[in-house]
Amino acid sequence: MGTRIRTRGVLSLLLFFVLWEGMGMGDQNKMLPEEKQTLYLVPFDNISTEVLRRIGEALKDQLKLDYRIMASIPIPGSSFNPGRRQYLSPDFLSILAEKYSAPGRRILGIVDQDLYVPDLNFVFGQADIKNKTAVISLVRLRRKFYGLPEDQELFERRALTEAVHELGHTWGLSHCTNPDCVMFFSNSLRDTDRKGYRFCDGCLKCLERKDP
Numbered sequence: 002m003g004t005r006i007r008t009r010g011v012l013s014l015l016l017f018f019v020l021w022e023g024m025g026m027g028d029q030n031k032m033l034p035e036e037k038q039t040l041y042l043v044p045f046d047n048i049s050t051e052v053l054r055r056i057g058e059a060l061k062d063q064l065k066l067d068y069r070i071m072a073s074i075p076i077p078g079s080s081f082n083p084g085r086r087q088y089l090s091p092d093f094l095s096i097l098a099e100k101y102s103a104p105g106r107r108i109l110g111i112v113d114q115d116l117y118v119p120d121l122n123f124v125f126g127q128a129d130i131k132n133k134t135a136v137i138s139l140v141r142l143r144r145k146f147y148g149l150p151e152d153q154e155l156f157e158r159r160a161l162t163e164a165v166h167e168l169g170h171t172w173g174l175s176h177c178t179n180p181d182c183v184m185f186f187s188n189s190l191r192d193t194d195r196k197g198y199r200f201c202d203g204c205l206k207c208l209e210r211k212d213p
Contacts (some may be wrong), residue, residue, distance in 0.1 A: 014079065016077035038069040040168075041101050045076045045093065045112040052139070052160075059161045063198060064168065066107065074100070076114060090116040090127040090136060098132035107171055109164055125163045125187055128170035135167035141190065159190065162198040169200065177204055 042057050050070070057068040080092035093110050101108045116124050116138040126137035145151050164210040165183050177184035180192070182201035187193045 008158055024073045036124065038066055038105050038107060040064075040171045041071055041106055041108045042065040042068055043071045043097060043101065043108060043110045044075055045114070046052040048073065048111050048113055048139075052157075054162060055157055056111065057159050059130040059157065060109075060164055060168070063165060071101070076112065082117070085117060087117040088112070088121065090118050090124055090138075091171060092165065093136045094127060094129045094132070094134050097134040097136065098129060102132045102134060106133065107168060108132075109168065110134070112136060113139045125193065126167040128167040130173055133171040135164075137163045137167055142193075147188055155194075158198070162193050162196065163187075165198045169204070174200075174204055174207060177201060179203060181190055 036208060040060060041190050044053055053070050057070060057196065060066060061068055062176055074096065077096060078094045079090040080125060081087075082089060084170070093112060093116070097108045097110045114126070114137070118124055118127065123141065124138070126135060126136040137160065139156075140146055142163065143151065143156055151178055155178065162183060166187075174184050176186040179185060181196055181203040183196055183206050184199050185192060185196045187196070
């Protein structure tokens with residue numbers, strides 16, 4: 002969705018992921034972009050501060066982005082579809098772009114409501130490539146949604162996977178056909194749990210071809 006963007010620091014991000022395995026932290030730090038970007042974490046309504054912090058720290062570790070937790074903003078009431086009992090995902094992206102979009106920023110909205118787009122039953126998240134904004138829903142990432150006992154570690158790993166996936170779109174990455182790549186489209190949590198939060202070699206090469 003949207004147009005492909007020109008980014009700075011993507012090559013450095015690529016090198017960081019290529020050298021992630023088997024390197025010490027000292028070497029990894031050499032791969033940081035010269036100009037750090039800031040990730041804005043924007044909660045809609047009541048999201049646990051601890052959950053936000055854990056997601057932020059995990060993304061900082063994985064993507065080497067500084068992050069800021071912003072004040073919560075209201076869920077757009079007009080986005081609620083009473084027939085589906087879900088919220089229209091693009092409305093959240095519009096609000097995030099209007100309030101926070103600016104050079105050097107990436108914006109990730111986090112909502113604890115079920116999201117959808119018209120052609121799908123639900124979405125775990127969505128991204129706007131042009132404005133470098135993304136949103137994820139936490140609802141279906143929790144085991145209790147399916148009547149199962151909670152698992153906080155699993156929940157946080159799923160949230161990280163979906164966040165990296167949607168942020169990957171903000172760098173212009175499309176869905177990947179490799180089921181083990183974070184950019185693979187998740188039809189269900191089974192896909193999310195299998196693929197994890199790392200890019201495959203093919204997606205890393207796509208990042209390399211993009212303008213720095």
